[in-house]
Amino acid sequence: MLTVIMASRNGAGWLKETLDAFAALHPPEGGWKLVVVDNGSTDRTSAVVRGFQQRLPLTALHQARPGKNAALNLALEEAEGDLVVFTDDDVLPDPDWLLQLRQAAADFPDTGVFGGRIDPCWPRPPARWITDLVPLGLVYSLTVEREDGPCDPQWIWGPNMMVRSALLEGGHRFDEEVGPDGTMAYRMGSETTFTKELAAQGARCRHVARARVRHMIRPFQMKRSWILGRAFRAGRGYWEPEPERVAILGVPRHILREVGEAAGRWAVARLRGNARERFRAAWDLNFWRGVLHEAWINRARPKRRADASRPGARDRTALSAGPD
Structure with missing residues (x-):
């Protein structure tokens, strides 16, 4: 079995489309479960999730405190199986997405962290200045047709990543001081922090191009x-x-x-x-x-986050945003 985890804060406007795509997924060998955390939403997010209780192997949770990472950490308490897949509430996975991730885990047993392909799902064709000038990976978490193979942990991003459960047994969790927190001024880099710490502990990382999701980009994000x-x-x-x-x-x-x-x-x-x-x-x-x-x-706290494994320390294009 594997567990898929996502958090949603006020995602009612697009979450149904995402969960419809999840309902069309081919189940991987051993089965799967989906854990969705409503992260203090003030819209109909919870109602949208409840509407899929009969269509998906779904566990619905609620984390009142704003913060995507706090929601993901809560969801990890419900994870089952040998693999944990992380994603977002605004992705459209290919029907064979979980099959491809499960196969990659079987093909590369010495790899602990996997990142899949992330393509854009534009609401309209992007303007030329966006495609020419905007760093699409950093801004929209797109993998830009990266090839299969070993990769740096900073290139594995939140909409499409998988970790072996064994790596989490020691209590490794997301840093709740980083990532979306209900404001528009949060610090990016939450998944990168998570994956780089795993890599620092010896985990190998790999990009799996055949495991694809499309990332919905809303009009305001253009x-x-x-x-x-x-x-x-x-x-x-x-x-x-x-x-x-x-x-x-x-x-x-x-x-x-x-x-x-x-x-x-x-x-x-x-x-x-x-x-x-x-x-x-x-x-x-x-x-x-x-x-x-x-x-x-942080001027009065110079030793805070001084770990040399901190993500993106010298590569500003690698931080995730992840939208996170």
Whole structure:
């Protein structure tokens, strides 16, 4: 048996489409169960989940405290079987999704963490500036046709990931200080934190391209303001303690320099009237604003998250957002 876990906060508008796709899945050998956690929703999420009780091997839970990772950790208490699959409430899996993940686990018994393919499901064709300028992996958790094979843990993302249950028996759980928390300014990188810690303990990671889901992208997620908000949240996730750096008011000087330089580039692009340059500069500015924000609120706690295995420490394109 394997267990599939997802959390949903105010997802009633798209959750039914996701659960309809889950109801069409081919069951893997040994069977499966689905655990859905309503993470303090104020819409009809719980009612949507209850409507699938007869169509899916479903366990419904409720976590009142906002925070996707708190919801996932609660769901892990209900996990059964040798494999745990994590996903989101806005994905459309191929019918053979679980079959492919189960086969990958059998084919590579020395691998403990698996990531599947994540393709976009656009509500309308994206504008050229999105496809040309936006880092689609970071913003929409897309795998961009990555090939099968071993991979870095930072390339395994929340909409489509699987872990052997044996790796969780020691109590390994998601960091509840990271990831979606009911606000628009959370720190990204929650699944990456989770997978990098497993890799640091010796777990091997692999990308399984044939295990595919499509990630639903809502119209508001194609707006410039939302995309730049992702840059800010990614910057928060990118920050790490740097006690060796020269600091000004507790903030490493190089961060202040990056913010200033990005602001200068944005101002120049605005004067030139170059929309593409202005977006690139605005992305960098919002990213470094996020780094600055995190450095500032942690200036009195320089040893916090000092573990060298922290995700994305030097690769800002690898952090998940995951939408998370």
